[in-house]
Structures are given as structure tokens and as C-alpha cells.
Amino acid sequence: GLEEGAKNQFSTFSNFITTINQKKEGIGNRNSPTQLVIPNIKNGRDLPPLCLDVRQKQRMSIDTLPQELKAPFPPEPSLPIRTKTVKDFQDDVEKSKASGDWKAVHYFYSTTFDSFLEINAAFKKDTNSPFNTIEDSGIDAKFVNVVYDALLNTPQDVQKSVLKGIINGLLQEWTGPRTKDDLRAYCILLQNPQFSNTSTYVIYAHLLRQIAALTEADHHFLVHWSKKISQRRFKQVVDRLLQFISLRLFPAKPEEFPPMVKCTWWIPSATKVLALFNAANSLISPPIISYTDFYNSTLDHIDLMEEYHNWQCYGNSHRFSFCQYPFIISIAAKKVIIQRDSEQQMISIARQSLVDKVSRRQKPDMNMLFLNVKVRRTHLVSDSLDELARKRADLKKKLKVTFVGEAGLDMGGLTKEWFLLLIRQIFHPDYGMFTYHKDSHCHWFSSFKCDNYSEFRLVGALMGLAVYNSITLDIRFPPCCYKKLLSPPMVPCDHNTLVGICGVTLDDLFQIMPELAHGLNELLSYEGNVEEDFYSTFQVFQEEFGVIKSYNLKPNGDKIPVTNQNRKEYVQLYVDFLLNKSIYKQFAAFYYGFHSVCASYALLLLRPEEVEILVCGSPELDMSALQRSTQYEGYQKTDLTIRYFWDVVLGFSLDLQKKLLHFATGSDRVPVGGMADLNFKISKSETSTNWLPVAHTCFNQLCLPPYKNKKELKQKLIIGISNAEGFGLE
Numbered sequence: 001g002l003e004e005g006a007k008n009q010f011s012t013f014s015n016f017i018t019t020i021n022q023k024k025e026g027i028g029n030r031n032s033p034t035q036l037v038i039p040n041i042k043n044g045r046d047l048p049p050l051c052l053d054v055r056q057k058q059r060m061s062i063d064t065l066p067q068e069l070k071a072p073f074p075p076e077p078s079l080p081i082r083t084k085t086v087k088d089f090q091d092d093v094e095k096s097k098a099s100g101d102w103k104a105v106h107y108f109y110s111t112t113f114d115s116f117l118e119i120n121a122a123f124k125k126d127t128n129s130p131f132n133t134i135e136d137s138g139i140d141a142k143f144v145n146v147v148y149d150a151l152l153n154t155p156q157d158v159q160k161s162v163l164k165g166i167i168n169g170l171l172q173e174w175t176g177p178r179t180k181d182d183l184r185a186y187c188i189l190l191q192n193p194q195f196s197n198t199s200t201y202v203i204y205a206h207l208l209r210q211i212a213a214l215t216e217a218d219h220h221f222l223v224h225w226s227k228k229i230s231q232r233r234f235k236q237v238v239d240r241l242l243q244f245i246s247l248r249l250f251p252a253k254p255e256e257f258p259p260m261v262k263c264t265w266w267i268p269s270a271t272k273v274l275a276l277f278n279a280a281n282s283l284i285s286p287p288i289i290s291y292t293d294f295y296n297s298t299l300d301h302i303d304l305m306e307e308y309h310n311w312q313c314y315g316n317s318h319r320f321s322f323c324q325y326p327f328i329i330s331i332a333a334k335k336v337i338i339q340r341d342s343e344q345q346m347i348s349i350a351r352q353s354l355v356d357k358v359s360r361r362q363k364p365d366m367n368m369l370f371l372n373v374k375v376r377r378t379h380l381v382s383d384s385l386d387e388l389a390r391k392r393a394d395l396k397k398k399l400k401v402t403f404v405g406e407a408g409l410d411m412g413g414l415t416k417e418w419f420l421l422l423i424r425q426i427f428h429p430d431y432g433m434f435t436y437h438k439d440s441h442c443h444w445f446s447s448f449k450c451d452n453y454s455e456f457r458l459v460g461a462l463m464g465l466a467v468y469n470s471i472t473l474d475i476r477f478p479p480c481c482y483k484k485l486l487s488p489p490m491v492p493c494d495h496n497t498l499v500g501i502c503g504v505t506l507d508d509l510f511q512i513m514p515e516l517a518h519g520l521n522e523l524l525s526y527e528g529n530v531e532e533d534f535y536s537t538f539q540v541f542q543e544e545f546g547v548i549k550s551y552n553l554k555p556n557g558d559k560i561p562v563t564n565q566n567r568k569e570y571v572q573l574y575v576d577f578l579l580n581k582s583i584y585k586q587f588a589a590f591y592y593g594f595h596s597v598c599a600s601y602a603l604l605l606l607r608p609e610e611v612e613i614l615v616c617g618s619p620e621l622d623m624s625a626l627q628r629s630t631q632y633e634g635y636q637k638t639d640l641t642i643r644y645f646w647d648v649v650l651g652f653s654l655d656l657q658k659k660l661l662h663f664a665t666g667s668d669r670v671p672v673g674g675m676a677d678l679n680f681k682i683s684k685s686e687t688s689t690n691w692l693p694v695a696h697t698c699f700n701q702l703c704l705p706p707y708k709n710k711k712e713l714k715q716k717l718i719i720g721i722s723n724a725e726g727f728g729l730e
Contacts, residue, residue: 113165413697416666460593472617634684
């Protein structure tokens with residue numbers, strides 16, 4: 001954001017650091033913090049790395065402190081009197097642009113940013129009010145925005161005076177307890193657009209260090225104040241922090257920054273400040289920005305397994321790992337961690353089986369290294385249930401599926417079809433395990449009571465096996481399901497502990513039963529007499545196999561009328577009954593099934609939305625992206641047959657495109673990394689053009705004969721993809 005040549009002017013700061021050092025002479029004799037602003041900081045002392053153990057506080061505590069928390073703050077010093085308004089400042093800028101004389105503007109910037117007191121004097125809405133609550137920071141956001149928007153268009157000496165003032169302010173505030181005015185200054189300084197320039201990173205790093213080192217009570221205020229920042233400014237601050245981390249990890253010009261060994265605290269400090277903004281973002285519904293905006297794709301290129309193992313080994317210590325702040329790790333990177341963790345578990349389990357076999361002096365068998373599932377198509381669910389129950393000890397081995405009476409060898413394709421057919425059968429409405437809600441296009445657990453919930457455990461195990469073996473499933477559960485699946489993310493040691501119970505709201509019910517949720521919302525906003533007009537009690541009714549059964553939402557609920565005063569409690573209890581209590585046994589079996597396969601610390605890294613993506617992939621098909629990433633064998637992308645093929649496919653309906661994807665890959669869902677991750681290949685089939693296309697789903701490969709024209713290709717392709725069940729060998 002700075003003009004050409006600015007880097008040279010900002011690179012050393014020696015001319016004004018010297019001035020500041022002279023001002024601070026009295027402090028310099030006791031390990032002076034002025035050392036902290038020297039760009040090479042060779043003699044700078046390191047703060048201990050800043051980290052937050054996820055296993056102690058999963059994903060940065062959002063609102064751990066009560067709203068009325070009051071930290072002991074020293075009395076606020078009196079602020080200088082500054083009367084300049086937004087209009088006065090804008091007039092000064094316009095006059096300076098017209099005349100070329102920037103003295104008035106230069107004076108404003110150099111004075112305003114010279115200390116934290118001056119920052120408050122300029123930008124505090126009312127200098128006589130304390131503004132010491134989390135609801136109102138007291139910052140005049142409009143004035144701050146106008147001043148920062150104008151800053152990057154001022155001469156370099158004006159911009160340099162701001163940086164000089166910030167250094168001065170940071171030196172003054174390095175020691176001693178923080179006041180609310182200090183916190184306001186930090187909040188304002190974080191929005192400075194100058195920190196997008198790498199030449200300011202030494203100053204930016206020390207600002208972040210001071211903010212990261214604040215007390216939890218101070219962080220509580222900053223989190224709540226930050227959520228009031230406009231969406232655009234909020235996103236800019238987040239992007240600056242992510243850029244700072246990326247460029248410190250992989251600097252374009254390493255000589256711009258101090259050596260990594262001298263500033264090991266840079267990345268931990270920035271990450272902890274980013275965690276404050278992530279916490280602020282989570283307090284708002286809907287959030288200010290998407291959770292994916294906190295992803296740092298640069299981390300995809302570091303040794304993630306080393307980060308993961310450091311976190312596992314040193315999680316309770318002060319050793320920094322990005323896994324302590326999982327919001328910054330992209331879903332693609334998390335998938336890599338989970339896959340490699342799964343592979344290591346598979347190898348470990350297989351090795352143990354081999355050792356056990358040899359120790360008993362038995363001949364090793366290759367099949368013992370796999371979870372071998374042998375099923376009949378006509379008895380798919382019962383055979384699968386029996387196999388998984390019988391081989392529970394082998395669930396963490398590599399999965400191999402055999403269909404009885406078929407010659408197909410499982411190199412991945414049979415496994416995909418087994419998942420697809422099993423899920424299709426289990427989720428069929430006639431099967432009775434799940435209810436399909438047409439309004440929301442999703443499935444939910446049937447609340448019917450039964451003697452055996454083992455089939456729900458099977459569905460959970462299937463989902464776990466899919467994640468464990470990197471298979472995407474066509475399952476349509478609402479987001480609430482994945483929130484429950486991570487409640488808690490690790491199976492508790494105490495078997496009496498409830499699992500799959502999470503806080504649910506009317507918004508969660510809207511995603512499953514929108515019509516019922518709308519009715520409950522109408523009840524909450526009803527302006528008449530609820531008790532007389534609705535005549536309801538804290539009792540609900542459900543039909544089970546043709547019989548109406550009643551359930552009390554609280555003790556003696558059938559005798560407690562719903563009134564204007566208690567209707568919020570009624571709605572909350574009703575939602576909790578529908579989404580938690582009425583299906584507890586079904587969901588608990590499902591939960592234990594999933595975690596019997598996927599028990600891993602890696603689950604602590606995931607948000608519910610990310611679990612859904614790992615299980616289901618993305619339903620959004622981009623065939624143009626698939627075309628760009630497709631590889632060819634025997635064909636060139638310019639060949640006539642290939643051009644016919646893509647003309648036909650891009651013109652297909654969404655249903656036919658899904659059938660093609662299922663035909664060629666065994667699944668109609670897109671994996672986490674997008675179409676490019678499919679490694680889709682089209683090979684030339686040296687057969688008669690009377691033949692239909694053939695697919696090797698194990699390798700995501702389509703074998704296409706050289707059809708003579710587009711009409712013939714389209715006809716044969718549609719026949720092939722519409723009749724795509726079963727496997728055989730030539």
C-alpha cells in the first residue's frame with residue numbers, strides 16, 4: 001500500500017529510533033525495551049512462545065469470562081483536549097491536496113499517533129466517559145476509518161511520522177498494567193493499513209506481541225470490541241495477520257526480516273491475535289466472515305505431521321504448534337493430517353497382527369493385513385452388519401470388499417460401490433431407520449423405540465470407515481448432526497457420560513423441520529395471550545407405529561400451561577427433546593460406531609462443517625474444472641473424440657453429470673481438494689465403436705472407444721452411465 005521507494009525509507013528507522021532512544025535514556029539502563037524496535041533485533045530478548053492447548057481449551061475460548069467481569073485497572077489518566085472532527089480533518093486533507101502544503105495534516109498524524117493517550121484523545125467518542133464495558137468500546141469508528149483511508153495517500157514523511165509515533169507508544173506501554181484506553185489504542189492500531197507492507201513488519205510484530213501478552217480479562221474486552229468492527233475492516237485485519245504469518249514462514253526476500261532464530265515469537269504472537277478475531281467472529285450469528293476466511297493455505301506446504309506430533313507430545317507445554325489453533329489450518333491440510341494419521345494407525349494395527357501371528361508360530365496370511373468384508377448383494381445390510389460386528393478388532397485396517405459371486409478385485413472401486421449401495425438401502429424411507437424431510441432435503445434419526453440399535457452403530461461405523469479410507473458418501477444429514485458427532489470429539493472414559501448431546505437452538509430445528517420451527521417462532525412472537533389462545537402444556541405427542549404417545553418436557557409438564565412468561569423455556573425444551581432426548585439411544589449408537597473407527601486426536605482439529613465435508617465431499621459439480629485437470633492416455637485433448645466428449649458432458653443435465661462421475665469414480669461427490677483431486681483420466685479403448693465405455697473406478701479412469709461422431713458418443717455414454725452397477729473381469 002505504499003509508494004515505490006517507501007521500503008528504503010522504512011527499512012532502518014535509525015534516524016528516529018535514535019531520537020526515541022534519547023527520550024528513553026532513563027529507562028535504557030534497566031534492560032531497555034528500546035532494543036525491541038531495532039530491525040535486526042540481534043540483542044532482542046524473546047518472550048516465551050504464546051500458545052493455547054486445544055485439549056485444555058478447545059478452539060480458543062469464545063466467551064469464557066462473564067460479561068460483568070471487571071479486572072483491576074489503574075485509574076485512567078486525563079486525556080489531552082482534541083477538538084478536531086471528521087469534517088475538520090477531511091477539509092484539512094482537501095486543502096493539502098490542493099495547495100501541496102501538508103503541514104496541518106502532518107501535525108495531526110504525528111500528534112495523534114505519538115502516544116496511546118493521544119490516540120484516545122483523537123478517537124474516543126467522549127473523553128469524559130470511561131467506556132469500560134464490553135458493549136461499547138467508545139471508539140469513533142467513522143473517524144478512525146477516514147483517518148486510515150487518507151493515510152496511504154499522504155506524503156511519505158507523514159506516513160513515517162505515524163510509524164514513529166507508534167514505536168513511541170509501544171515503548172511507553174511496554175511495562176505496567178493496562179488501562180481501557182490502552183486496549184482502545186491497541187484495537188485502533190490493529191486496523192492500521194500500513195501493516196500490509198513488509199517494511200513495517202518489525203513494528204507490527206511488537207504490536208502483536210504486546211496484544212498477545214495481555215491478560216485473559218483484557219482479551220475478553222478486545223474480542224467483544226472487535227466484533228463491532230465493520231465486515232470489510234474486520235476482513236482486512238484478518239488478511240493482514242494471515243499475510244504476516246505466511247511471509248514470515250516463506251519470505252520473498254529473507255533479508256527484509258531479522259533471522260528466524262531471533263524472532264521465534266513473531267508467528268505465535270500473530271496467531272494468538274488472530275485467535276481473538278476468530279473468537280469475535282464466532283460470537284456473531286451469522287458470523288462476520290466465513291470460517292474459511294481464517295484458513296492459511298501457506299500451511300499446506302509445511303510439515304503438518306511434525307506440527308501434529310509436536311501438538312500430541314507437547315500439548316500441555318508452552319511449545320507452539322499450529323494445531324493448537326486449528327481454525328487457521330485449511331480443510332485440505334486437515335484431511336492430509338487425518339489421512340496420514342489413519343495410515344499410521346493402519347500400519348501399526350497390521351504390524352501387530354503380523355507379530356501376533358508369528359509369535360504363535362502360525363503362517364502369516366496377507367488377508368490378515370486388511371479388513372476383509374464379504375457380502376451378498378441380496379443380503380447387503382445384514383451381511384455387512386455381521387461382518388463389521390465380527391471383525392470389530394480389524395476396523396482400523398485397510399478396507400477390502402468382496403461381492404459374493406463376482407470376480408471383481410477390490411482396488412478401491414468395489415469399496416466405493418459397497419458404501420454407495422449400503423447407504424442407499426439404509427436411508428430408504430421403507431427401512432425405517434431415518435426419516436426424510438422433503439422441506440429441508442435431509443435425513444434425521446427416527447425416534448421410534450426398538451430393542452436393538454446395532455444398525456445405527458453400523459451407519460456410524462460406515463461414516464467412520466469412509467473418513468478413515470478417504471471415501472466420500474452421499475449422505476444428507478443436517479449440520480446439527482455433525483455438531484452432535486463432536487460432542488465430545490473424543491469418546492469419554494466414563495461410560496456413564498452422555499454423548500451426542502449438544503446445545504441446540506431453533507436455528508438447528510429450522511435446518512431439519514422448517515415448518516415446525518416456523519410455528520414455534522410464531523409462538524415466541526405472538527402478541528396475544530399465549531395460555532388462553534394456544535391452550536398448550538409442557539407436554540408433546542409423537543406417533544409411533546400408529547400409536548400416539550405423550551412425553552413431558554419437564555416433571556409434571558402435562559399440568560404446566562405454556563404462558564407468555566415461560567414460552568421461551570417451552571420452545572427450548574421442545575427443540576432439545578426433538579434433537580437430543582427423543583433420539584438419544586439411536587444417536588449414541590451412531591456416535592460410538594463412528595468413533596470406533598475414527599478415534600483420533602485429529603478430530604479435535606475439526607469443526608462440524610469440516611466433518612461434513614470430509615464425510616460427504618461437496619455436491620457442487622464443476623465439470624469445466626474437471627475438464628481442465630483431466631489426464632489423457634492414447635488421446636490428446638485436441639482429438640476429435642475428446643472434443644465430442646466434453647461438448648456432450650458440459651451439455652448434460654446435473655443428474656447425468658452425477659451419473660458420469662459415479663460411473664467413472666464410484667461416487668458422485670467431489671472430494672475435499674476439488675475436481676483436481678480426482679486425478680481423472682480418459683484412456684483410448686482399442687475396441688469396436690459398437691462397445692460401450694468402460695470405467696476402472698479404482699483408478700478414476702474412463703476407457704473411451706474412438707466413436708465416429710458426437711451423436712454416437714452421446715448415445716453410448718448415456719447407456720453406459722445409466723447402467724452402472726456390478727463388476728466383472730474380462
